[in-house]
Amino acid sequence: KAGVTQTPRYLIKTRGQQVTLSCSPISGHRSVSWYQQTPGQGLQFLFEYFSETQRNKGNFPGRFSGRQFSNSRSEMNVSTLELGDSALYLCASSFVFRSSEGGYTFGSGTRLTVV
């Protein structure tokens, strides 16, 4: 059974550019969550989607956005990149939104470097 797939694995972007990251959840999983991980802040919640609807959103500026498609694949977008956006971005999928009896499964992450 395929795991959570995140693409690309690595990205280098210039300040002011925008970037789109992709996440394909485990087949049958309908909930996708995104996290930002930095050495200083640890794992910070970005947003969570279920059935194409954003259910929760973390305390990030509006430059961070996301969406989920009908096949449960999700994308997140960061516009007007800043140096502080350099981080490991992790995606996690779970079977359902309110009853995660199976827990969360994470992808390998996308390492974003802003120069």
Next chain:
Amino acid sequence: KQEVTQIPAALSVPEGENLVLNCSFTDSAIYNLQWFRQDPGKGLTSLLLIQSSQREQTSGRLNASLDKSSGRSTLYIAASQPGDSATYLCAVHRGNYGGSQGNLIFGKGTKLSVKP
């Protein structure tokens, strides 16, 4: 607001030792608790998932316990090996609370180093 704390932040032990990693949380109204392992620069690998109605879960050399009333969980690693060196993260699932913290709340992790 749910807060998750992991102690110690770092731990170095010789190979073969048994060790305990601690996780505490402030709100006992959790749905489940999950332990993850993270190797440098990599994603999170789920180790054990304990439902709120359970007291412990075991997988190989790993045993995790949960005491909801006291807001504590421990991860016990038996006969540690150099390959166990990684960061171990504890996360609590708050059920349907959601909000700006999301449903899964993480601690900062314990960085484990097992010396040969």
